[in-house]
Amino acid sequence: MPTSTASQRRAEAKAEYDAFLAECPSRQLLERISDKWVALVLAALGGDGPRPGAASGDEPRPMRYSELSRRISGVSQKMLTQTLRSLERDGMVTRTVTPTVPVTVTYELTDLGCSLQGVMRGIKEWAEGHMAEVLTHRNGYDRRQSGAAD
Template structure:
């Protein structure tokens, strides 16, 4: 049996990523990106987050923490901070600190984040478009079962 280096083993594992396998690291990534706050942060940074009003943008742009907090109604400071840190760690967003008074911190999608944003925006649009159907199906189910 041939001996493999650690680098060769890692390269082979990349080829074999399979989220259906419990130990696969891609499963943890799926857990992270399926979080509602991740989806909404990506949508906000990617533009077209609101069709009207103060958050409207039709292309990706940098946003300050306070702008994100305002757009994401209901998100706690702790949850937004944790979400932004995890996205930065995964390379999906960048955090830029500008030495002004007070200090300005902005967040922006990376190329990797932009590629995920397209899918997340489609998912958000699907959810908004089909919400009435889902609610009707839930009511029908509850009536039959309950």
């Protein structure tokens, strides 16, 4: 029986992933990355959008927890912490602790995270660019549904 390298085994496993199959582990990843907080954390770490004193479209850069919390309006401390931990576990984000007083913790996209961030940025921009059209369709649908109920 011929032996295969780790690279060959990964390629074989990759070819077997099919998110349409119930047992496929890629479904868990799809569930994780479809979360709104994941999309917003990736966008923030990727330099997406205006920040005080910065131009939009900046390159990815490390950010402290407090910066992320301020940038992502409405995220709770618990949810931001959970999101960052899950992204770190999946290899999308690195967490760096600097021994200062107080301790400084920064988060930064990995190469894997940067590759996903580009996709998520496109989805975010699509949502922002098409929201008015979606709202128009929602309103029309709701009017038709309320008229059908009468």
